[in-house]
Amino acid sequence: MIEVANLSKEYGQRRAVQDLTFQVSPGEVYALLGPNGAGKTTTLRILSTLIRPTKGRAKVAGFDVAREPLEVRRRLGLVNGGMRVYDRLTGREVLRFFAGFYGLEGQAFQEALDWVADLLEMEETLERRVLEMSTGMRQKVVIARAILHRPPVLLLDEATAGLDVFARRALLNFVKAYRQLGNAIIYSTHVMSEAEEVADRVSFLHQGRLVYEGSKEEALALGEGSLEEAFVRRVKEAA
Numbered sequence: 299m300i301e302v303a304n305l306s307k308e309y310g311q312r313r314a315v316q317d318l319t320f321q322v323s324p325g326e327v328y329a330l331l332g333p334n335g336a337g338k339t340t341t342l343r344i345l346s347t348l349i350r351p352t353k354g355r356a357k358v359a360g361f362d363v364a365r366e367p368l369e370v371r372r373r374l375g376l377v378n379g380g381m382r383v384y385d386r387l388t389g390r391e392v393l394r395f396f397a398g399f400y401g402l403e404g405q406a407f408q409e410a411l412d413w414v415a416d417l418l419e420m421e422e423t424l425e426r427r428v429l430e431m432s433t434g435m436r437q438k439v440v441i442a443r444a445i446l447h448r449p450p451v452l453l454l455d456e457a458t459a460g461l462d463v464f465a466r467r468a469l470l471n472f473v474k475a476y477r478q479l480g481n482a483i484i485y486s487t488h489v490m491s492e493a494e495e496v497a498d499r500v501s502f503l504h505q506g507r508l509v510y511e512g513s514k515e516e517a518l519a520l521g522e523g524s525l526e527e528a529f530v531r532r533v534k535e536a537a
């Protein structure tokens with residue numbers, strides 16, 4: 299569902315991502331792990347067609363991100379930590395506005411709304427103004443907006459940033475439910491414990507390079523039960 303081949307991105311002299319290759323299958327959560335500046339956001343921005351790669355290729359649902367960006371966008375949802383939505387609107391109004399971009403109106407909008415409200419357990423959030431929502435409720439609106447069109451590919455970039463324990467739990471449960479529907483998910487974070495909970499496979503990104511990729515179980519074995527330890531060991535070996 300996601301294919302990345304020898305992908306590189308340079309900002310002037312700075313190499314943000316170097317020669318990255320990986321694939322993600324339908325029904326799989328792929329954790330992209332690494333510290334700040336490792337290149338995670340750059341990778342997701344390329345996949346979501348916001349920036350172009352300097353070298354290499356990436357495909358989403360079979361469509362090339364550089365040559366067929368509109369086809370890619372139709373099949374993809376993106377969630378960043380700290381994304382904003384319009385304060386004065388209710389949850390329902392925000393979602394109606396964005397649904398319009400996907401051509402979801404009338405009955406189709408209502409069906410999409412019922413679907414996301416159920417999946418994210420957010421019925422009461424729909425009637426409240428964003429201004430009056432908790433951070434967790436707001437994040438549900440952000441996620442709902444990203445999946446209204448039921449994309450088979452979902453990219454989550456530090457999506458739990460700023461969330462309390464209940465909201466984080468709700469998000470992790472949602473990730474599991476969305477995978478269960480057969481969708482491909484990239485879960486990008488520097489919080490290794492979250493990946494331990496939701497990932498099927500993990501990769502470690504360090505200074506723009508993929509220094510490790512394996513099943514979560516293999517990575518945990520490498521770190522004697524800890525992904526953080528596995529990351530540190532792999533980075534030392536790669537140095």
Ligand SMILES: Nc1ncnc2c1ncn2[C@@H]1O[C@H](COP(=O)(O)OP(=O)(O)OP(=O)(O)O)[C@@H](O)[C@H]1O
Nearest residue numbers: 309312313314332333334335336337338339340341
């Ligand atoms: N627009 C830009 N112009 C110049 N350099 C950039 C730009 N965007 C990112 N970089 C650099 O590219 C590298 C990778 O950044 P990126 O944001 O992809 O990392 P990250 O793993 O997502 O980290 P974070 O969690 O801090 O966002 C960093 O060295 C960063 O400073």
